[in-house]
Amino acid sequence: MVEAETPELVPQREVILRTAARLFREKGYERTTVRDLANAVGLQSGSLFHHFATKTEILAEVMKRGLDLASEQVADAIAAESTPDARLKAMFRSYLKALLSPECRDYMTVLLYDFRSLPPDLAREVHGYRTTQENRWRAVLRESLSDDWSDAEIRLVSQFVFGAMCWSLQWYNPSGTATLDELAEQFMQMAMSACRVNDCTREEAAKDRT
Amino acid sequence: MVEAETPELVPQREVILRTAARLFREKGYERTTVRDLANAVGLQSGSLFHHFATKTEILAEVMKRGLDLASEQVADAIAAESTPDARLKAMFRSYLKALLSPECRDYMTVLLYDFRSLPPDLAREVHGYRTTQENRWRAVLRESLSDDWSDAEIRLVSQFVFGAMCWSLQWYNPSGTATLDELAEQFMQMAMSACRVNDCTREEAAKDRT
DNA sequence: TTATATACCAAGCGCTTGCTTGGTCAACCG
DNA sequence: CGGTTGACCAAGCAAGCGCTTGGTATATAA
Numbered sequence: 240m241v242e243a244e245t246p247e248l249v250p251q252r253e254v255i256l257r258t259a260a261r262l263f264r265e266k267g268y269e270r271t272t273v274r275d276l277a278n279a280v281g282l283q284s285g286s287l288f289h290h291f292a293t294k295t296e297i298l299a300e301v302m303k304r305g306l307d308l309a310s311e312q313v314a315d316a317i318a319a320e321s322t323p324d325a326r327l328k329a330m331f332r333s334y335l336k337a338l339l340s341p342e343c344r345d346y347m348t349v350l351l352y353d354f355r356s357l358p359p360d361l362a363r364e365v366h367g368y369r370t371t372q373e374n375r376w377r378a379v380l381r382e383s384l385s386d387d388w389s390d391a392e393i394r395l396v397s398q399f400v401f402g403a404m405c406w407s408l409q410w411y412n413p414s415g416t417a418t419l420d421e422l423a424e425q426f427m428q429m430a431m432s433a434c435r436v437n438d439c440t441r442e443e444a445a446k447d448r449t
Numbered sequence: 450m451v452e453a454e455t456p457e458l459v460p461q462r463e464v465i466l467r468t469a470a471r472l473f474r475e476k477g478y479e480r481t482t483v484r485d486l487a488n489a490v491g492l493q494s495g496s497l498f499h500h501f502a503t504k505t506e507i508l509a510e511v512m513k514r515g516l517d518l519a520s521e522q523v524a525d526a527i528a529a530e531s532t533p534d535a536r537l538k539a540m541f542r543s544y545l546k547a548l549l550s551p552e553c554r555d556y557m558t559v560l561l562y563d564f565r566s567l568p569p570d571l572a573r574e575v576h577g578y579r580t581t582q583e584n585r586w587r588a589v590l591r592e593s594l595s596d597d598w599s600d601a602e603i604r605l606v607s608q609f610v611f612g613a614m615c616w617s618l619q620w621y622n623p624s625g626t627a628t629l630d631e632l633a634e635q636f637m638q639m640a641m642s643a644c645r646v647n648d649c650t651r652e653e654a655a656k657d658r659t
Numbered sequence: 660t661t662a663t664a665t666a667c668c669a670a671g672c673g674c675t676t677g678c679t680t681g682g683t684c685a686a687c688c689g
Numbered sequence: 690c691g692g693t694t695g696a697c698c699a700a701g702c703a704a705g706c707g708c709t710t711g712g713t714a715t716a717t718a719a
Contacts, residue, residue: 251666267565269479273707286667288708352562355477391627392635398620399613399639406612417601425602425646429609432646433639461696483677496697498678 252290255280260301260345268298268353298353299361305346306368310375312337323383327434330379331427335404339411339419348408373397384434392437400430462500465490470511470555478508478563508563509571515556516578520585522547527589537593537644540586541637545614546629549621558618583607594644602647610640 258279262271273294277284291297316333320326337343350365357365377397384393404426411422468489472481483504487494501507526543530536547553560575567575587607594603614636621632 265565267479269477270566272705274705282666283668285669285708285710289666294707355475355480395632395635396639398617399636402616402619403609403613406616407608409612410608422605425605426609428646429606429643433643436635436638436642482675484675492696493698495678495680495699499696504677 251280255287255290256297256300256304257345259297260304260349263298263301263353264345264348268349268356295356295358295361298349298356299365301346302350302353302357302365303368305343305350306365306372308343309334309337309347310372312340312343313376317379323379326379327383328427328431330376331400331404331430332423334376334401335407335423335426336419338404338408339413339422341413344408344411351405351408373401376401380434385437388437396434396436400433403430461490465497465500466507466510466514467555469507470514470559473508473511473563474555474558478559478566505566505568505571508559508566509575511556512560512563512567512575513578515553515560516575516582518553519544519547519557520582522550522553523586533589533593536589538637538641540589541610541614541640542633544586544611545617545633545636548614548618549623549629549632551623554618554621561615561618583611586611590644595647598647606644606646610643613640 255276259271259276262276262279266275272284273287274284276297277287280287287297291300313330313333316329317326320329338347354362354365377393380393380397381388384396388396407422407426413419465486469481469486472486472489476485482494483497484494486507487497490497497507501510523540523543526539527536530539548557564572564575587603590603590607591598594606598606617632617636623629
């Protein structure tokens with residue numbers, strides 16, 4: 240037998256992962272049974288364990304895939320720019336586009352919302368992955384913002400902005416009126432605006448101090 | 450027998466709800482068994498069903514409680530202000546403070562992150578609740594922002610800002626250095642800043658058009 | 660041709676789950 | 690006092706869960 244669902248030459252393991260990501264996003268990891276998944280792929284439930292040792296392994300793989308896909312897109316977008324400011328804008332834009340893109344959306348939703356279902360060891364691994372990314376992004380912020388931002392302030396603004404973006408997974412509707420590019424543009428502008436908080440308040444504070 | 454955990458006169462049903470909210474936040478609804486919950490309260494698992502008909506009912510109750518608590522605090526904060534701008538600021542500040550407050554945090558986390566575990570009918574009910582709130586908040590935004598903001602733009606900025614706040618439930622650590630008040634102040638400023646996107650870009654667009 | 664490996668199915672095992680049942684005991688009420 | 694009620698326990702049931710087992714069909718390689 241060759242392939243039921245996708246006649247192309249895409250490995251079964253890959254098909255399972257994609258389907259798993261979709262189901263996990265729709266119903267949550269815990270509410271998706273191995274029978275659901277097997278059925279969606281066109282297998283018997285037991286046959287899944289020919290490709291993965293445990294259901295948990297599938298979850299971890301889906302999450303890692305999400306991280307890899309998103310961080311690659313962002314890294315590429317940043318690398319294409321030559322000034323700190325342009326890199327920051329590219330980061331914001333590309334991150335939202337990556338998050339919500341059809342290729343990435345399912346994986347990222349699982350990564351961000353089914354974190355608690357990972358066993359401690361894998362949770363630590365995925366968490367490490369995540370902080371690495373966050374540090375990379377804070378570096379881009381640091382590079383663009385004025386020097387008098389403290390580390391704590393940088394962290395706060397990054398949590399604010401990336402929180403806003405991650406949350407978009409909850410409400411974004413691909414069949415809406417606005418295109419993904421328009422959305423990314425507007426989010427980028429709001430994000431840049433949020434990064435400019437201190438440009439005025441800080442001046443006021445300086446005045447107060449003198 | 451009177452009361453094991455809390456000697457005060459707080460109804461057992463209330464104790465169960467509080468404990469459930471805490472456990473659901475920590476482990477997720479699906480991964481929390483009725484035995485876990487009963488044990489944490491000091492009961493046998495079957496005894497829970499003397500107070501609630503199903504596990505689902507507990508979840509729904511926890512979520513409604515979260516919505517009620519948060520929206521009450523925000524409503525009070527808004528009512529205390531007299532100008533549109535002050536009301537907007539009060540809304541941002543009070544929402545973050547409500548979200549992260551010890552009394553509310555568990556409930557809200559469950560509300561925002563275990564949505565998929567609700568059966569369709571209850572999901573619709575809670576969803577209705579949520580959109581009512583959102584509309585109320587958009588009205589406050591509308592009142593404060595300049596008239597040339599479209600409905601779509603208002604919706605976008607509200608999704609951006611409230612997304613950023615909701616996400617704080619994921620990373621906020623009550624034992625951190627910054628107080629909740631400081632955090633709320635800084636978030637409010639970033640939120641206000643994000644609302645001011647158009648103040649400059651729009652002018653540019655206007656110039657382009659003429 | 661025989662041998663080996665891969666991808667799968669059919670069946671089901673053992674365990675955990677939400678929930679039920681039947682009964683106990685203290686508190687309250689007429 | 691006797692009777693009712695509300696809160697609980699001890700035990701366990703049926704269903705669903707992740708996963709295992711033993712076997713089959715096909716493809717490749719010797």
